[in-house]
Amino acid sequence: RFLLAIESTCDETAAAIITDDLQVLSSVVASQEELHRRYAGVVPELAARAHVERIVPVIDEAIRRASLKPADLDLIAVAHTPGLAGSLIVGVSAAKALSVALEKPLVALNHLHAHIYACRMAAARDVFPCLGLIVSGGHTSLYHCRTSTEFEPLGGTIDDAAGEAFDKVATLLGLSYPGGPAIAKAAEQGNPRAYQFPRGLRGKSGGFDFSFSGLKTAVRYEIWGPGQPIDGPPPLSEQQVADIAASFQFAVVESLAEKTKAALQHTLLPRLCVGGGVAANRLLRTRLREVCDQLRVELHFAPPELCTDNAVMGAIAWEMFAAGNFADLDLDVLPGLVRNK
Numbered sequence: 644r645f646l647l648a649i650e651s652t653c654d655e656t657a658a659a660i661i662t663d664d665l666q667v668l669s670s671v672v673a674s675q676e677e678l679h680r681r682y683a684g685v686v687p688e689l690a691a692r693a694h695v696e697r698i699v700p701v702i703d704e705a706i707r708r709a710s711l712k713p714a715d716l717d718l719i720a721v722a723h724t725p726g727l728a729g730s731l732i733v734g735v736s737a738a739k740a741l742s743v744a745l746e747k748p749l750v751a752l753n754h755l756h757a758h759i760y761a762c763r764m765a766a767a768r769d770v771f772p773c774l775g776l777i778v779s780g781g782h783t784s785l786y787h788c789r790t791s792t793e794f795e796p797l798g799g800t801i802d803d804a805a806g807e808a809f810d811k812v813a814t815l816l817g818l819s820y821p822g823g824p825a826i827a828k829a830a831e832q833g834n835p836r837a838y839q840f841p842r843g844l845r846g847k848s849g850g851f852d853f854s855f856s857g858l859k860t861a862v863r864y865e866i867w868g869p870g871q872p873i874d875g876p877p878p879l880s881e882q883q884v885a886d887i888a889a890s891f892q893f894a895v896v897e898s899l900a901e902k903t904k905a906a907l908q909h910t911l912l913p914r915l916c917v918g919g920g921v922a923a924n925r926l927l928r929t930r931l932r933e934v935c936d937q938l939r940v941e942l943h944f945a946p947p948e949l950c951t952d953n954a955v956m957g958a959i960a961w962e963m964f965a966a967g968n969f970a971d972l973d974l975d976v977l978p979g980l981v982r983n984k
């Protein structure tokens with residue numbers, strides 16, 4: 644049987660065909676990175692318009708590459724939460740239209756659950772129960788994943804996402820967008836202990852929540868001085884840029900590793916599954932590997948192509964299908980702007 648999964652939560656328009664034994668027959672991702680580069684961040688209105696232009700060609704291409712016809716599809720799935728409202732609406736509308744036209748059932752996905760399921764797709768075996776860590780441009784969340792369909796949020800960022808902090812600090816340092824890879828590269832020449840940047844919500848006080856906005860502000864003040872306006876390119880030497888990048892990256896990674904370790908100790912879960920664009924970060928990978936080795940916990944990273952937004956991870960729809968968890972045609976988007984859990 645054939646699943647068509649659709650993803651349009653942020654700035655990637657994606658579709659994939661996955662069989663009920665989790666074979667990936669096709670995966671198409673149209674990234675909008677170029678479109679948003681000059682703004683150094685995703686512009687919601689531009690993203691929504693680009694989804695409208697791309698959604699039909701992307702779905703067509705996924706079906707074509709799988710050598711199928713629309714009538715061959717058995718299940719339609721779409722991520723309806725969380726994300727940008729205007730972006731989500733495009734995918735959800737397309738999925739509903741296909742569900743009606745083809746008379747096939749519809750499944751509504753939580754995009755963050757799907758990010759964790761990317762590890763299941765990569766491992767090619769069961770990874771549940773596990774602790775799920777999602778670190779991306781829009782999200783930083785920890786989940787207690789009891790089964791492939793039972794996800795309990797343990798904590799998340801109360802302000803910026805980890806990737807968002809990378810992107811904003813990169814702009815402050817005059818580095819390119821997306822900021823994650825640019826900061827990681829600059830940090831290679833820097834000293835991670837050159838600057839003492841704050842770790843938000845450190846210790847038990849914050850539970851399993853994260854905070855990165857104070858860290859971002861600390862970097863800003865380091866460059867421009869407290870209360871001073873940002874005035875042109877940063878007045879920094881190449882070595883200072885490298886040292887700030889390294890110290891900032893160190894602070895983000897320590898925050899993520901510390902809370903993740905505490906959550907593993909609290910839940911006693913046997914494995915950790917990590918997804919989202921920031922999971923590409925080498926220092927984060929090294930630190931989480933150390934934490935997991937120390938606690939004797941199995942560690943799974945989504946591979947790079949399944950870390951960033953894609954529709955293959957929408958294969959979680961088969962789990963929901965098996966659990967009889969279907970959506971109606973009154974399915975709405977749930978942007979979750981207040982707190983993305």
Ligand code: ATP
Pocket residue numbers: 652653654726778779780781782805806807809810821822823824827919920921922923924925950951952
């Ligand atoms: P969403 O949050 O909805 O999943 P997104 O497009 O904002 O979508 P992703 O595509 O998963 O997020 O990831 C992009 C983010 O990952 C960017 O913020 C980018 O800076 C960050 N990133 C990519 N590579 C690295 C890296 N090596 N180190 C740190 N951050 C990275």
Ligand code: MG
Pocket residue numbers: 653654655780951952
């Ligand atoms: Mg993206």
Ligand code: FE
Pocket residue numbers: 653754758779951952
């Ligand atoms: Fe995502």
